[in-house]
Amino acid sequence: MRNAALSVCLLLTFAAAVAAQTPRELEAEPVVKLQAGETEVAGQCLTEQELDLIARLDALRRPTLGVEGDGEGDDPAPFDPHYFVGSWEVEGVLPDSPLAESSEFVGTETVRHVEGCAYASTIEAATLDGDVTVESILVYDRRMKYLVRLEEDSRGFELLKVGRVGGDPGGYFSHHWEAAPITRRGSRVRLAGRTFMLSPFHYDVRMRMSVDGGPFVNFGTLRLRRLDDEP
Numbered sequence: 001m002r003n004a005a006l007s008v009c010l011l012l013t014f015a016a017a018v019a020a021q022t023p024r025e026l027e028a029e030p031v032v033k034l035q036a037g038e039t040e041v042a043g044q045c046l047t048e049q050e051l052d053l054i055a056r057l058d059a060l061r062r063p064t065l066g067v068e069g070d071g072e073g074d075d076p077a078p079f080d081p082h083y084f085v086g087s088w089e090v091e092g093v094l095p096d097s098p099l100a101e102s103s104e105f106v107g108t109e110t111v112r113h114v115e116g117c118a119y120a121s122t123i124e125a126a127t128l129d130g131d132v133t134v135e136s137i138l139v140y141d142r143r144m145k146y147l148v149r150l151e152e153d154s155r156g157f158e159l160l161k162v163g164r165v166g167g168d169p170g171g172y173f174s175h176h177w178e179a180a181p182i183t184r185r186g187s188r189v190r191l192a193g194r195t196f197m198l199s200p201f202h203y204d205v206r207m208r209m210s211v212d213g214g215p216f217v218n219f220g221t222l223r224l225r226r227l228d229d230e231p
Helices: 002-019 023-027 048-058
Strands: 086-094 103-115 118-127 130-141 146-153 157-167 173-179 182-184 187-199 202-211 217-226
Touching: 103 130, 146 173, 157 182, 157 187
Parallel strands: none
Antiparallel strands: 086 103, 086 217, 103 118, 118 130, 130 146, 146 157, 157 173, 173 187, 182 187, 187 202, 202 217
């Protein structure tokens, strides 16, 4: 509720600021475009030009411009995988499957930057069957907008999740991924899902599962809430 109230206040503040400006003032802000070049930034995945684009879009006092009219609009913000860096509270309920018995899945995820576009994650969670640790490596291809996540689960299996990251004009990003099939407890298992980045403080992992070539069915949702003060 606190985050929702904060979001409403920010939206009202933004709306009031826009309403206070004249059309001439709004038109005075130039279209925001990605500048040429690929200057590396220490400790970051994105280039200096990409980070500058994000900063200039965030600083706009007008709504972003699409390309529907004259074809000349603001460039969309790129996805920054630094979004994941920090500590997150994880909670969800996963159904019975060849991977594990039905159980609540509650714990924390800690994501740290390794170098370039490589990141590492550790999930420590509690289930009805005991404690679970999931160690992951994440690699993002910023040019192809592909995110690869390799998870090593202490319950005795690995998942390789691969897929494209896409955004929309509202500023939301989604990682649509599929996992390579694995054999677990005599069954052939395939996972697919969507990691939906709802805000700087919250993202969902919505999963589907296919067993032995059957149709994909709902495999539950893990909800992650940021524990850090700042994203």
